[in-house]
Amino acid sequence: MALPVNIENLVNGESVEWERLEFKAGWNPEEIVHTLCAFANDINNWGGGYIIIGVEEQDGRPVLPPVGLQPDQLDAIQKKIVELSHQLQPGYLPVVQPYVLMRKHILVIWVPAGDLRPYSAPSTQGGKAQRHYYIRSGTKSIIAKGPHEQRLLDLTARIPFDDRINHQAAVNDLQLGLIRDYLQEVKSDLFAESDQAPLPVLGQQMQIARGPDEFIRPLNVGLLFFNPEPHTFFGRAWIEVVIHQDDTGRNFTEKTFKGPLHKQLRDCLAYLQAVVVQERTTKVSGQAEALRYVNFPYDAIEEAVANAVYHKSYEEAKPVEIQVFPDSVQILSFPGPVAPVDNAMLQQKRIVARDYRNRRIGDFLKELRLAEGRGTGIPLIRRRMRENGSPEPTFETDPDRTYFLSVLPLHPAWLSGSNQDSNQVGNQVSNQGDSSIGPVTGSNYWELLNRFVHDFTEGGKPLDLTKPDKYRPLVEFLEPDFAAVLRACTSPKSRKVILEDTLKRTNQVKNYNRYMKPLLSAKLLARTVPDRPNSSQQKYFTTDRGHFVLKLLEKTAS
Structure with missing residues (x-):
């Protein structure tokens, strides 16, 4: 099979x-x-x-x-x-x-x-x-x-809890429909065979059931993903969301998400995206394009909630708790991180964890593209907050590692409802006497990058590569995926090749908007058939401005 x-x-x-x-x-x-x-x-x-x-x-x-x-x-x-x-x-x-x-x-x-x-x-x-x-x-x-x-x-x-046999359940507690839905979604060849295979055989092949033929039992991970009500086997295995309308603690709404782990995670994220995440457009004086930013970046929320579902203990009857306050989103899970990760390590830019609590849960979430690879979750949250111009997120646990708390602060401009901060930043950059990028936030990054590159490629400013630290903010904000696209397109490439071969992602509109559209807007990337964006012959190439950025990246990385 x-x-x-x-x-x-x-x-x-x-x-x-x-x-x-x-x-x-x-x-x-x-x-x-x-x-x-x-x-x-x-x-x-x-x-x-x-x-x-x-x-x-x-x-x-x-x-x-x-x-x-x-x-x-x-x-x-x-x-x-x-x-x-x-x-x-x-x-x-x-x-x-x-x-x-x-x-x-x-x-x-x-x-x-x-x-x-x-x-x-x-x-x-x-x-x-x-x-x-x-x-x-x-x-x-x-x-x-x-x-x-x-x-x-x-x-x-010592077997991690999610990979243990559950002796209180029967193999028939695994629902074939949920299994087939999963196999079809991940495009496994096993999907074609799953409608004919006996459930015990299918469970063993997927490593979600184990034991001798006469006594096969499901594993905990199988029940968490392929039983419609996993909370009947694992106390409070759900996500609770509380949205506070003010700081009094009296005016709030609650919602609980239950079901298979991937379903409750997706339903919860869809709810937060629809109810909590809001976008604002700010007009900056002297600038053609307005700045757009959100109160809480969805990608950061998505990663923080997925981390909580991935790393919590399902032996403890405690849900993932999400509290949405007027000034922050807080995600709480129990217990805390596995040693040696402690509160001091959580403050570092990159966390090196050598052990994981739920090895099988992680595999399923990653196969469904609901979780990132090891050690990338917290850096990704920080990056998404920075790109949005939001304050730095915080992560904490106590000395005994009994809990893990992620706090995503509100975008500062959201409190005042004004564009004062954006104007100040834009003026600081445009009035600089030297050639450095100056103050950069995620909400203004692409516009400032556009101005900065223009000064050197069309404006005639000299580039002082003897002092690469002056340009380091560019390196810190430009994601590796964007740089990979620019490098790949030094010879023209189709959208499919860029997304699927270079970035290893699906050729979908959301990925085009995420990884290619910003480069086109900043004129770092251009179309070979500019007057027909949807041409079947369309390819994309790195512009002179894009080559300038690649050169800068190379110099500042050395």
Whole structure:
């Protein structure tokens, strides 16, 4: 049976982090058994990983199109994988499935985290092999030594709550309709087989049910996503939203979102977007285009709520609580972050967490594009707030890590209802005597960038690259995705190629508006057929202004 993932997304690292993927151009039993062992040990509770045979690797990334395997190799390799699996101690068996990718045969080995870790594997395939514990380090499998070995031993028989069998439920508590809806949405090949497969078999294939044939039981993650009322198994597993009309605490409205995790998350976000998020347009004196900003950027709210759903404990009967005040949105979940993340680490720009509470919940949310990769959530929230011109968000927990609180402050101009701040910022930039960008906020960034680039490309100002710090605000505000588009379009590219091949996103209007339209408005990107924007021959290229920005990015990054 097929795997419950989209293979193209998997190979391109869109639904699974690169550290959880290993690519092999051909059959190498010694390396593969070490990687089987490392993924099964899952020292960081990331959820195991995937070995993809028939795809060459370069610097941890796939080389496409794949080299592929011969059809007559597939059966022989699958039998050898079973033999290799028996070399692991304790016993372990991965899920193996052949696929055709770009007209080439490949073999995908899904290695979920094992229940009986630590696992050991022979160092070589020779007769004098020693046994070692293997773990993942970046995109490599290495022998666990010293503190890594001790940490692995400490994980013995410890299974994250979301990946445990629920003995109070039956496999029939998993709803086939919800499972099929999920498989269809993520475009898994398993969808076509799911209407014929018995529910216990389908549950085992998706790793949402486990046990001997006569006593198969659902896993907690299966009930959280594929039961219509997961709160009947996990107390208060829902999201509560309270919207305060004033500061008295008496005038408020409440709404509770229940159901499968992804459904309640989407319903909650749609409600917040419709009821809470508002846009304002401000006319700036001496400027043709008005500035647009929102009271609370939706992308920041989306990421903060998704983080809360992802990382809360479903062993505790406490909901995710969202309080919308006149001056902030506050998202509270229980308990706090997993050690070593503490309050001091939460104040840093980037958080390095080595362990995760809900490895399987994260996998499902990422496959549904409802959560970002590891360690990217808080930086993304900060970036979205900054782009909107909002104050810095705050994140906190207590010394015992009993809670996690995210606070998104209101945009400052929203309180006064005036455009005073925008005018002041615009005047500061236009009156500068030097060539630096000056004060920048997310709400005025594109307009200020437009003026700044014009001064140097059409206005004749000299660019002083001996002092790159003067231009560093540009680097901090221009997202890597925008820079990637500019680099890709140094030779003309179609919209489909830009969004799907360069950015690894779907060719949809929302992604065009998000990643390409701002570059067009700033004249960093241009159309090859400008008088017919919807032409089937339309392509996009980086303008001289765009090349100027790329040059600046290169200099300020060095």
